[in-house]
Amino acid sequence: MTDLSCDVLVIGAGPGGYVAAIRAGQLGQKTIIVEKQAVGGTCLNIGCIPSKALIHAADEFHCVKEAAAGHSRLGISAQSAAIDLSRTMSWKDGIVRQLTGGVAGLLRKAGVDVMTGMATVLDGKTVQVETGEGSVRIACQNLVIATGSTPVTVPALPFGGDILSSTEALALTEVPESLAVVGGGYIGLEIGTAFAKLGARVSIIEAKPHILPHYDEDLSKPISARLKALGVSLSFDSVAQAHDPQRGLLSVRKGDAVEQVPAEKVLVTVGRKPALQGFGLESLGLDMQGPFLRINDRCQTSMRGVYAIGDVTGEPMLAHRAMAQGELVADVIAGHPARWDKRVIPAVCFTDPEVVVVGMLPAQAKAAGHQVEVASYPMRANGRALTLERSDGFVRIVHEAKSGLVLGFQAVGAGCAELVGEFGLAVEMCATVTDLAATIHAHPTLSETLQEVALSALGKALHA
Amino acid sequence: MAIKTIRLPDVGEGVTEAEVAEILVKIGDFVREDDPIAAVMTDKATVEITSAYGGTVVWIGGEVGKTLAIGSDLIRIEDDASKGGTPEMHATADSAGAPPVASAPPDDALQQEAENEAPAQAEAEPPAAAAHGAQAAIASAVADANSLSADKSHAAPRMPDPMRVAPVRPEGAAVLASPAVRQRAREAGIDLRRVAGTGPAGRITHSDLDQWFDDGRQQEIRPGRGTASPSQPSEEIVETVKVTGLRRMIARRMSEANAAIPHITVVEEVDVTEIEALRARLNETRGDKPKLTLLPLVAAALVKARETSPKVFARYDDEADQVFYSSAVHIGIATMTDGGLMVPVLRHAQDRSLFDMAGEITRLSDACRSNKAKREELSGSTITITSLGPLGAIATTPIINKPEVAILGINRMAMRPSWNGSAFVPRMMMNISASFDHRIIDGFDAAVFVQKMKTLLETPALIFMKD
Numbered sequence: 001m002t003d004l005s006c007d008v009l010v011i012g013a014g015p016g017g018y019v020a021a022i023r024a025g026q027l028g029q030k031t032i033i034v035e036k037q038a039v040g041g042t043c044l045n046i047g048c049i050p051s052k053a054l055i056h057a058a059d060e061f062h063c064v065k066e067a068a069a070g071h072s073r074l075g076i077s078a079q080s081a082a083i084d085l086s087r088t089m090s091w092k093d094g095i096v097r098q099l100t101g102g103v104a105g106l107l108r109k110a111g112v113d114v115m116t117g118m119a120t121v122l123d124g125k126t127v128q129v130e131t132g133e134g135s136v137r138i139a140c141q142n143l144v145i146a147t148g149s150t151p152v153t154v155p156a157l158p159f160g161g162d163i164l165s166s167t168e169a170l171a172l173t174e175v176p177e178s179l180a181v182v183g184g185g186y187i188g189l190e191i192g193t194a195f196a197k198l199g200a201r202v203s204i205i206e207a208k209p210h211i212l213p214h215y216d217e218d219l220s221k222p223i224s225a226r227l228k229a230l231g232v233s234l235s236f237d238s239v240a241q242a243h244d245p246q247r248g249l250l251s252v253r254k255g256d257a258v259e260q261v262p263a264e265k266v267l268v269t270v271g272r273k274p275a276l277q278g279f280g281l282e283s284l285g286l287d288m289q290g291p292f293l294r295i296n297d298r299c300q301t302s303m304r305g306v307y308a309i310g311d312v313t314g315e316p317m318l319a320h321r322a323m324a325q326g327e328l329v330a331d332v333i334a335g336h337p338a339r340w341d342k343r344v345i346p347a348v349c350f351t352d353p354e355v356v357v358v359g360m361l362p363a364q365a366k367a368a369g370h371q372v373e374v375a376s377y378p379m380r381a382n383g384r385a386l387t388l389e390r391s392d393g394f395v396r397i398v399h400e401a402k403s404g405l406v407l408g409f410q411a412v413g414a415g416c417a418e419l420v421g422e423f424g425l426a427v428e429m430c431a432t433v434t435d436l437a438a439t440i441h442a443h444p445t446l447s448e449t450l451q452e453v454a455l456s457a458l459g460k461a462l463h464a
Numbered sequence: 465m466a467i468k469t470i471r472l473p474d475v476g477e478g479v480t481e482a483e484v485a486e487i488l489v490k491i492g493d494f495v496r497e498d499d500p501i502a503a504v505m506t507d508k509a510t511v512e513i514t515s516a517y518g519g520t521v522v523w524i525g526g527e528v529g530k531t532l533a534i535g536s537d538l539i540r541i542e543d544d545a546s547k548g549g550t551p552e553m554h555a556t557a558d559s560a561g562a563p564p565v566a567s568a569p570p571d572d573a574l575q576q577e578a579e580n581e582a583p584a585q586a587e588a589e590p591p592a593a594a595a596h597g598a599q600a601a602i603a604s605a606v607a608d609a610n611s612l613s614a615d616k617s618h619a620a621p622r623m624p625d626p627m628r629v630a631p632v633r634p635e636g637a638a639v640l641a642s643p644a645v646r647q648r649a650r651e652a653g654i655d656l657r658r659v660a661g662t663g664p665a666g667r668i669t670h671s672d673l674d675q676w677f678d679d680g681r682q683q684e685i686r687p688g689r690g691t692a693s694p695s696q697p698s699e700e701i702v703e704t705v706k707v708t709g710l711r712r713m714i715a716r717r718m719s720e721a722n723a724a725i726p727h728i729t730v731v732e733e734v735d736v737t738e739i740e741a742l743r744a745r746l747n748e749t750r751g752d753k754p755k756l757t758l759l760p761l762v763a764a765a766l767v768k769a770r771e772t773s774p775k776v777f778a779r780y781d782d783e784a785d786q787v788f789y790s791s792a793v794h795i796g797i798a799t800m801t802d803g804g805l806m807v808p809v810l811r812h813a814q815d816r817s818l819f820d821m822a823g824e825i826t827r828l829s830d831a832c833r834s835n836k837a838k839r840e841e842l843s844g845s846t847i848t849i850t851s852l853g854p855l856g857a858i859a860t861t862p863i864i865n866k867p868e869v870a871i872l873g874i875n876r877m878a879m880r881p882s883w884n885g886s887a888f889v890p891r892m893m894m895n896i897s898a899s900f901d902h903r904i905i906d907g908f909d910a911a912v913f914v915q916k917m918k919t920l921l922e923t924p925a926l927i928f929m930k931d
C-alpha cells in the first residue's frame with residue numbers, strides 16, 4: 001500500500017470536480033483528483049457534449065433529407081440523404097477526446113495529480129484508491145465529494161439489451177427502426193428528437209400531462225407541436241409497463257387502456273440520482289437533504305473538512321452549476337471569503353425548438369410574493385427568426401410590477417439557446433426592463449426579441 | 465508612486481469587527497508582499513494580517529486594543545514606482561485564513577495538568593461559556609464595551625458597528641447588487657442588507673458602497689465617548705490593566721449569557737468507581753492509542769443521554785424564537801489557555817470511538833493553547849462540558865455557552881465513605897453540576913437528564929449498550 005497526503009482531495013473528475021481541482025491547484029493547494037472512469041465526467045463523456053454532437057448531426061442530416069425529399073422551401077435540392085451513424089459516433093468521440101485531453105492538460109498545468117481508480121472513503125480525512133498498480137491510501141486536509149449522478153431505473157425496464165440509458169443511446173452505431181422514450185424530460189426529448197431526425201420512429205411516453213413537466217405548458221407547447229410535425233408520437237398521463245424484445249413492442253398503460261408502442265429499443269430517461277452509494281460515504285453519516293448531500297452556502301457538508309459539489313448536492317443537476325460550485329469550494333478551502341450568492345442558474349433544453357429558462361417562472365414569482373407582470377413577444381415578429389425558417393416560439397419576461405426589476409426570462413425558439421448569456425447577465429446584474437429596453441440590440445438577430453419584450457413590458461412595443 | 469490601502473479583511477463567518485492585538489510595522493518600515501503587518505483578535509481566534517503589497521508604510525489606522533470594523537483601512541503603503549504596480553486605492557488584503565499568530569507555548573503548570581490523570585481537561589477557570597457563536601458574537605461585540613470600567617478611560621474611537629445600523633431591508637429580502645458589488649462587500653465583510661441602494665429598483669451601486677465606507681470613516685474621527693477615570697481613590701490603585709482581547713470577549717459573553725438566560729443548576733453525586741476502573745483498564749491495553757481521560761467517557765455518556773433527552777442538546781436563537789435540534793452531537797470542551805477560556809468543539813461525537821475522541825480533544829486543546837484553532841473548530845457546539853479538574857470544587861454553577869441550552873460541569877473526584885447497607889465502603893465519588901436554560905428546559909427535563917447521566921456514569925456498560 002502506498003501512502004500519500006495532500007491538502008485537497010477531489011473524488012470525481014466531472015465538471016464539478018475538475019474545476020475544483022484546477023482552481024485549488026492554481027491557489028497553491030497540493031491537490032489530488034481521483035476518477036474511476038474518464039476525466040470530464042458525465043458531461044464530457046456521456047452527457048452534455050455527446051448529446052449536443054448527436055443533435056447537431058441529426059439536424060444537418062434532417063435538412064439534407066428534407067431537401068432530398070423536395071421539401072426545401074429555400075429551393076435547395078439534393079440527390080439522396082444517407083447517414084453512417086458509426087462515422088457520426090467516431091466524429092463525436094473525437095470531440096470528446098479533444099475536450100477530455102484538454103481538461104487533463106489543464107489539470108496538469110495547475111499542478112494537480114490525477115489518479116485513475118475507484119476511491120473509497122475510509123473516514124473524513126482518509127480515502128483509499130484502487131488503481132491499476134495497487135492500492136493507494138491518501139490522507140487529506142479537505143475532501144471534496146464530486147461523484148455526480150447516475151440514471152434512475154424503472155423496475156419493469158432494467159437497463160441492458162434493448163433497454164438503454166442515455167449513455168448507450170449516445171453510443172448507438174445504427175439508427176433503430178423504432179425508439180420508445182420513457183420520460184419526457186430534457187434528456188429524453190433531446191435524444192428522442194435527434195433519433196426522430198435520423199429516421200427512427202420515435203414515441204415519447206410521459207407520466208405527467210405534458211412534456212418538460214417542470215415548466216409551464218406554454219413553454220412545452222411549441223416543442224410538442226414540432227415533435228408531432230417530425231412524426232413523433234406523444235403519450236401523456238401514460239406509464240410504460242413492459243418491453244417485448246421479440247416483437248419490438250412496449251406496452252403502455254394510460255388510464256384503463258393498454259396500448260402497444262413500436263420499440264426496437266427503449267430509452268429510459270426518468271431522471272438521475274446522486275451517486276452516493278458504494279464508496280464508503282455512508283460511514284461519514286453526513287446530513288442529507290432528501291436524496292442529496294446537504295451543504296451550506298460554502299459547499300460544506302455537516303462534517304468539517306468535507307465538501308460536496310455538483311449533482312450530489314441537488315437540483316438543478318447541471319454542468320455549469322457544478323462548475324460554479326467547484327470554483328467556489330476551492331476558494332473556500334483556500335480561505336477566501338467566498339460564498340454562494342448567485343441569483344440564478346440558467347437552464348437550456350436543446351430540444352427543437354430550444355427552451356431557455358433563467359430565474360423565476362411567472363407562477364414561481366407570484367408564489368414568492370412578488371407583484372408580478374409578465375410580457376411576451378412572439379418569434380414570428382422577429383426578422384431573423386423568419387430568415388432561419390422558424391417562426392415558432394416566443395420570449396417571455398417576468399418582472400416586478402413597480403420597479404421593473406427582472407425576475408426571470410423564458411424563451412422557446414430555434415437557436416434561442418444563445419440568448420441564455422444575456423438573460424443570465426441581466427438577472428445577475430439586477431437589470432430592470434428599462435435597462436434592457438434602452439440597450440441597442442443589433443439587427444437582425446434573435447436577441448432583438450429581448451429588447452422588444454422589454455419594450456412591451458413598458459407598454460412601448462414597437463414591432464408587436 | 466501609488467498609495468495602496470490594506471483593509472481589515474473578513475476574518476471569518478459573521479464577524480463584523482475585530483480588535484487590533486498587535487501592530488507589527490511602524491511608519492517608514494519597508495514591507496514585502498505577504499509580510500505580516502498586524503494581528504487582530506476576534507471572539508474566536510487571533511488572525512495574522514499580511515500585506516498584499518510591497519512598499520513603505522506611510523499610515524497606520526489602528527492601535528493595539530482598538531476595535532476596527534471589517535473593511536476599515538488598516539495601513540497604507542507607498543509602493544515602489546520601479547515595481548510598476550498599478551495604483552489601486554482600495555484593494556483588500558486577502559489574508560483571511562492566514563495562520564494565526566502563535567503565542568507563547570503553554571506554561572509548565574499547564575503542561576503538568578495535561579499529564580495529570582485527573583478527570584477531564586484540567587482548568588483553572590470558573591466553568592463557564594466562552595467566546596463563541598456567531599450570533600452571540602454580533603450581539604455582544606457592541607453591547608458592553610462601555611460598561612467595563614477599565615475600558616472607559618481608554619475608550620478608543622470606534623467605527624460604527626455595521627450590525628448596529630438598522631437594516632434598510634427587512635430580513636430575508638433580496639439584496640440587489642451586481643456580482644462585482646457583492647464581491648466587494650463580501651471581502652470587506654459588509655452585510656449588504658444594511659446598505660441603502662440608490663440605483664433602479666433599489667440596486668446597490670459601487671458608489672452606494674463608497675458612501676457607506678465614507679460614513680464609517682467620518683464617525684471614526686469623532687472623539688471617543690467616555691474619558692473619565694473610574695471613581696476609585698487614586699492612591700490605592702497599584703496597577704491599571706486594560707481589559708482587552710479574549711479576556712474582554714469572555715467578560716462580555718459571560719455577562720450576556722448570565723443576564724439573558726435564567727439558569728437552573730442541578731447538582732448530583734455520582735459514584736465513578738466503576739468508570740474509573742474501566743478507564744484504568746482501557747489505558748493499560750491501549751497500545752499506541754492516546755491516553756484516555758475521563759472526558760471522552762463523559763462525552764460518550766452524553767451521546768447516549770441524547771437518546772432520552774434530545775431537548776437538552778439544542779441551540780436556541782432567542783431573537784428568532786427558534787430552537788434548533790440536530791442529530792449530531794457536537795460537544796464544546798471548555799479549555800483553559802494562556803489568554804483565557806476557549807471552547808473548541810468535538811464534532812460528531814456520536815460517530816467517534818473513545819480513543820478517537822481522546823485524540824481529537826487533545827488535538828483541539830493543543831490548537832487552542834497554541835492559538836491555532838480555526839474558527840470552525842470553535843463554533844457549532846450543541847452542548848458544553850466544563851471541568852476544573854483536580855482544582856474543581858464540590859459543586860459549581862456553570863454558565864451556559866449561549867446559544868446552547870445546557871452545560872455539564874464536572875467536579876473534583878474524591879474517595880469518600882459510602883454506606884452499602886451493611887458497612888461503609890470506600891468509593892470514588894464525583895459531583896456533576898449541570899445548568900440549563902430554564903426558558904427552554906423545564907426542571908423535570910433537567911432532572912431526567914441529570915439522572916440519566918448519573919446512571920450511565922455509574923454503570924458504564926449502559927453507555928455502550930445498543931438497544
Ligand SMILES: Cc1cc2nc3c(=O)[nH]c(=O)nc-3n(C[C@H](O)[C@H](O)[C@H](O)COP(=O)(O)OP(=O)(O)OC[C@H]3O[C@@H](n4cnc5c(N)ncnc54)[C@H](O)[C@@H]3O)c2cc1C
Pocket residue numbers: 011012013014015016017034035036037038040041042043044046047048049051117118119120146147148149166187275279309310311312317318319320321322
Ligand atoms: C445525456 C445527458 C445530457 C446532459 N446535458 C446537459 C447539458 O446540456 N447541460 C448541462 O448543464 N448539463 C447536462 N447534463 C448534466 C451534466 O452532465 C451533469 O450535471 C454534470 O456532469 C454534473 O457534474 P458533476 O461534476 O457533479 O458529476 P459527473 O459529471 O457525473 O462526474 C462525476 C465523476 O465522478 C466519478 N466517480 C464517481 N464515484 C467515484 C469514485 N468512488 N471514485 C472515483 N471516481 C468516481 C464518475 O466516474 C464521474 O466521472 C446532461 C447529462 C446527461 C446524462
